[in-house]
Each structure stands twice: as structure tokens, then as C-alpha cells.
Amino acid sequence: MERRPEESPSSAFGLVGETVREERYLQVLHPVPAVLARNADEVQRAYQEYQEKALGRTGLRKMYIGTLTLTLFLAVFIAVMLALLLGGQLARPLLMLLQGTKEVAEGDLSPKRELKSRDELGMLTQQFNQMTRQLAEARLAVEENRTALEQSKAYLESVLQNLTAGVLVFDRRFVLITANPGAERIFRQPFGAVLGLPVEQIPGMGPFGEIVRQAFSDQNTSEVLGGAEHWQKQIELPQGEEQPLTLLVRGARLPGGERDEPGYVIVFDDISDVISAQRSVAWGEVARRLAHEIKNPLTPIQLSAERLQMKLSPKLEGTDADVLKRGAATIVNQVAAMKRMVDDFRDYARTPPAMLQSLQLNSLVAEVLHLYGIDDPAVHEHPVIHPTLGTALPEIKGDPTQLRQVIHNLLQNAQDAAAENVAAGRAAPHITLNTETVEYKDSAGENRQAVKLTIADNGPGFAPRILSRAFEPYVTTKAKGTGLGLAMVKKIIDEHGARIELRNRMEGAELVGAQISILFVKLT
Incomplete structure (x- = not known):
């Protein structure tokens, strides 16, 4: 039992002074009952446990707080992850649909990924893909139709162009x-x-x-x-x-x-050319009938006129005899002219078919030029005709007799036209004759060879109205011409399967003559 130190009387009475204290202890040993001792031990042990628990309560509280905080964070994390996972599963079809929509908007109609699910979103993506396939098929059909339409249009334009x-x-x-x-x-x-x-x-x-x-x-x-x-x-x-x-x-x-x-x-x-050809055929028939109907009475008329002159001349004198002589001569001359015209009709109406054979055009031209006093075409000594013959010409298929007639007729026409310059006081007559080998494209587009004959003069040329009908019968610019010369030429050239072209020669805006070209395409 603890004993407090004794207080001095001065302190008890509030006296001021130095107090002397001594600590003294009294130990008393007294046995206690066992029950009390046991209870005291239990109280002591309980007190110690309480003290221990009191000391560990703060750490335990911190541990509980940490555990609860960690559990809370873990729960929030799991909730967020679940939300993200569920949101991703819900948003993925929409994102796929959005991406597919962007691709379709950009023109990409290729097949898109489908969501393998049976819910509404899965069905939405599947329906979207079906719609995309239908759009792709429709666009393909439109492209095919457009291509076919463009091809048809191009074909039609090509046909129209040609x-x-x-x-x-x-x-x-x-x-x-x-x-x-x-x-x-x-x-x-x-x-x-x-x-x-x-x-x-x-x-x-x-x-x-x-x-x-x-x-x-x-x-x-x-x-x-x-x-x-x-x-x-x-x-x-x-x-x-x-x-x-x-x-x-x-x-x-x-x-x-x-x-x-x-x-x-x-x-x-x-159809101007067709009409011209029809007129040529009609004139041919007319010429045939005229040659038959007119020529028969011409000889009796001529003989009658000559007989009248022979019988009446001795019986007439002076002026009457002169009148009879001039009248009979006029009848005879006109009958002769009509006979020549009828012969031309007959030749035009009954042109024999061409007997084609291999021949050299240069040789044929040289034979005709010989008639005009040109012995060597290579030597340009003729004052009017100036030939230039090509070398190594391929042989053509032609009728020598008819082609001689053609060349002679064309040269004669060129001389007559060039002579008009002399009569008009213009340049001296000048005629060129050329032969050459040329190339052309056939109907298959392949290059072919042909022989070209060109005759040009420096005459007055042709009026536009005459130029388009120059090859028709009885179209002529000559005062005494029958108009059958170029018609005969055209008919013979057609028989040979050749091409003929007549045009005026121009130097700037000035007409300087005419030119005729013949293209022989049938070669041996």
C-alpha cells in the first residue's frame, strides 16, 4: 500500500518555508482468497488484452480502410471494364455500320464484315451488307449499261462519220x-x-x-x-x-x-452522178436509134442532090447554075456532117467491150505521141506537148485500141483548149503528159499500187456548170463539137475498171488550165 509523504504543519497552515520530503514505503503481505486472486488475474489478463487491442485498433482500422479502398477501386475498375466490354459489344456493330457507311459514301461497295449474332444489331449489319451488295450489283449493271451505251454511241458515230x-x-x-x-x-x-x-x-x-x-x-x-x-x-x-x-x-x-x-x-x-449516168444511158439509146433511123435516108438525099446537079447543070446557065451548084454542095456537105455525127452516135452507142490484156502504158503513150511528131518522149523537143514518163511502171490490163483512142482524144482536146490561148493573145500553148506509179488503200485498208496518167493544159478550163457534167453526152464548149469525146473516154475508162477525174488547175485564185487524171488499178 503506497503511503504518501507527510505534509508539514507549515504547509498545512499555508506557511512559507522550505519543506523537506522523504519518500517512504510500507509493504504489507496479506494472503488473499484464491477466488479473488483468480479474478484479479483474469481482470489483469483482460486488461492486458484490452490494452493490446487498444494498441492495435489504429493499425486494424487503417488495414480495414485500405482493404475497403482497394475493394472499392477494384469494383470500380471491374465496373468500368464491364461497361467498356459491354459498350464495345454494343458499339462494335454501330462502328462497323458507320465505317461501312463511310466506305459506301466514298464509292467502295465491296463486301463488308458481318456481325455473327442474331440480335437486332447483327440483323442490322447483315441487312446493310445485303443493301451494299444490291447497290454494287446495281452499279455494275449501270456501268455495263453505260459501257454498252457508249459503245453503241461510238459505233453509231463511227457509222455516221463514215x-x-x-x-x-x-x-x-x-x-x-x-x-x-x-x-x-x-x-x-x-x-x-x-x-x-x-x-x-x-x-x-x-x-x-x-x-x-x-x-x-x-x-x-x-x-x-x-x-x-x-x-x-x-x-x-x-x-x-x-x-x-x-x-x-x-x-x-x-x-x-x-x-x-x-x-x-x-x-x-x-445522185447527180446517178442522174448523169442515167442520162448517158438514155443518150446511148437515143444515139442508137438516131444512127439507125437517120443514116438510112442520108445516102439517098446525097445521091439525089448530086443527080439533080448532074442533070440540071447542062440545062442552066449563069446565076441559076451557080444557085444549083451551091445548093447541091450545101446538101452534100450537110449530109456528110450528119453522117459523121451519126457515126459518132453509133460508136458511142455500140462501144465494144474492152478486150483486156497485159500492156505497158508507156509504150502505148509513145505510140500515140509518135502521131504528134514525138519520136522520143525522153527528149522534150515538141513545142507544145511535154511528156514525162515514169520508170519501171507495172503492166496494166487494158485494151490497146481503146486506150489509144482515149489518149489521142485527150491530147486533141488539150491541144484545142491550149490553142484558145493563142487566139486570145495569152500564153503560148503548153501541154504536159505524165505517167507514174502511185499507191492507194483498198477497201481492206491495204496499200496497193496503181498506174496514173495525167494530161494537163493551160487552156481556159471549164466553167463550174460544165465541169460537173463534162462526161455526159452532148455537153461541150466547142462551137462545132458533138460532146461525145469525153463521154466516150468515160465509157472506155469504166470498161477498164479505172478511175477518171477532171478538174480545173488553179494558181491561187487564178484559173490556169484543166487537168484530167486516169488511175489504172487493174495490174498484172
Whole structure:
């Protein structure tokens, strides 16, 4: 039992002074009951445990706080990961759909990834892919149709570009929409600058437009009566001083779509050459009949005139005798001229077929030039005719007799034309004759050889109106010509399968003569 130090009386009574303290202890040993001792031990042990727990409570609390904090973070992390995972699973189809939409917007219609699920999002991606495939198939079909349309258009344009006939397309107001090169060649004017103009406002197309409008107007009435859906007619258009242009024109309406208005298409050919050939055939028949019907009475007329002169001359004197003599001479001369004309008719109408054989054109030309006093074509000594013969010409197939006639006729015409310069006081007559080997392309586009004969003069040339009909019978610029010379030449050249071309020679804007070229394409 602890004993406190004794306090001095002075301190008890509040006296000030130095106090002396001594610590003294009293130990008393007294036995306690066992129960009390046991209880005291348990209390002591409990107190110690309490003290231990009291000391560990702070650490335990920190441990609980850390554990709970870690558990919270782990729970939040797991929740976030689950959210991300679930969000990814929900957003992936949408992202795939978004990416696919971007690719489709950029024109990529290739197959896209599909979500292998049976929910709504999976079905959405599958339907999107199906839509994409349908779009791809539709675009492929459109591309194929567009390619086919472009090929058809290119083919049609190629056909129109290479078509010899002219093609004009108008809308329902007869405004020009399309014209091919054939139309430009026939009308001799470019239509590219007048597209979009009514036909009446196109230079030189006024008469043509009126005829076409009237033809379609007449077709309207004929269709009511059950007529054809197209029309065809032959028209002749004046060309100023030149030969009128003869066209065979065909027209039809173009079918219009639901919104497109119907238009008109016109196809025409220049049949001036055909008409010329028909006239040649007709003149040939006329010449044959004239040669038969006229020649028979010419000889009796001539004999009668000569007999009258012979019988009456001794009985007449002076003026009467002179009148009889001049009249009989006139009859005889005119009969002789008519006989020559009839002989020309007969020769033109009964030109024998060409007997083709291999021959050298240069040799044939040299034979004809010999008749004009040219013994050696290589020596240019003739004052008018100047030949230049090509070397190593291939042999041609021809009739020597007929070709001699052709060359002689052309040289004679050239001399007559060049002589007009002398009569008019212009340059001295000058004629050139050339032969050469040339190349051309056949219908297959392959290079072929041909022999070309060219004769040119410095005469007055041909008027445009005569030039287009120069090969027709009875078309001539000579005062006493029959007009059968070039017609015979054209007929013989056609028999040989050759080509002939007549044109005026120009130096700038000045006409300096005429030139005729013959191309022999049949070689041995």
C-alpha cells in the first residue's frame, strides 16, 4: 500500500518555508482468497488484452480502410471494364455500320464484315451488307449499261462519220441537232457552227428546209389515210452558176420518250452522178436509134442532090447554075456532117467491150505521141506537148485500141483548149503528159499500187456548170463539137475498171488550165 509523504504543519497552515520530503514505503503481505486472486488475474489478463487491442485498433482500422479502398477501386475498375466490354459489344456493330457507311459514301461497295449474332444489331449489319451488295450489283449493271451505251454511241458515230450519205437530225421545231460529215460534203459547208439554228436560218438551206417541212406536212395527211411512216423524194437544189444539186431525200420521225419530244431524221444522197449516168444511158439509146433511123435516108438525099446537079447543070446557065451548084454542095456537105455525127452516135452507142490484156502504158503513150511528131518522149523537143514518163511502171490490163483512142482524144482536146490561148493573145500553148506509179488503200485498208496518167493544159478550163457534167453526152464548149469525146473516154475508162477525174488547175485564185487524171488499178 503506497503511503504518501507527510505534509508539514507549515504547509498545512499555508506557511512559507522550505519543506523537506522523504519518500517512504510500507509493504504489507496479506494472503488473499484464491477466488479473488483468480479474478484479479483474469481482470489483469483482460486488461492486458484490452490494452493490446487498444494498441492495435489504429493499425486494424487503417488495414480495414485500405482493404475497403482497394475493394472499392477494384469494383470500380471491374465496373468500368464491364461497361467498356459491354459498350464495345454494343458499339462494335454501330462502328462497323458507320465505317461501312463511310466506305459506301466514298464509292467502295465491296463486301463488308458481318456481325455473327442474331440480335437486332447483327440483323442490322447483315441487312446493310445485303443493301451494299444490291447497290454494287446495281452499279455494275449501270456501268455495263453505260459501257454498252457508249459503245453503241461510238459505233453509231463511227457509222455516221463514215457514211457517204448525208444525215441531218432536227427537233420538232426543225432546229438542227446533228449533222454528219456526209451532209457537210454534199452541201459543201460545215454544220458545226450552225447547230441549234432552225433550218431556214442556215445559209443556203432555205429551199431545202421548205421542201422538207412540206414533205413532213404531206406525210401527216398520208398517215391518216394509212400511208407509210416515212417519205422519199428526189429534189433539185440550185447552186448558182454551178450544176444544180440533185438529191434523193428520205425522211422519218424519230420516236419520242415520255418526256422527250419527237424529232426528225433526214437521210439524203447526192445522185447527180446517178442522174448523169442515167442520162448517158438514155443518150446511148437515143444515139442508137438516131444512127439507125437517120443514116438510112442520108445516102439517098446525097445521091439525089448530086443527080439533080448532074442533070440540071447542062440545062442552066449563069446565076441559076451557080444557085444549083451551091445548093447541091450545101446538101452534100450537110449530109456528110450528119453522117459523121451519126457515126459518132453509133460508136458511142455500140462501144465494144474492152478486150483486156497485159500492156505497158508507156509504150502505148509513145505510140500515140509518135502521131504528134514525138519520136522520143525522153527528149522534150515538141513545142507544145511535154511528156514525162515514169520508170519501171507495172503492166496494166487494158485494151490497146481503146486506150489509144482515149489518149489521142485527150491530147486533141488539150491541144484545142491550149490553142484558145493563142487566139486570145495569152500564153503560148503548153501541154504536159505524165505517167507514174502511185499507191492507194483498198477497201481492206491495204496499200496497193496503181498506174496514173495525167494530161494537163493551160487552156481556159471549164466553167463550174460544165465541169460537173463534162462526161455526159452532148455537153461541150466547142462551137462545132458533138460532146461525145469525153463521154466516150468515160465509157472506155469504166470498161477498164479505172478511175477518171477532171478538174480545173488553179494558181491561187487564178484559173490556169484543166487537168484530167486516169488511175489504172487493174495490174498484172
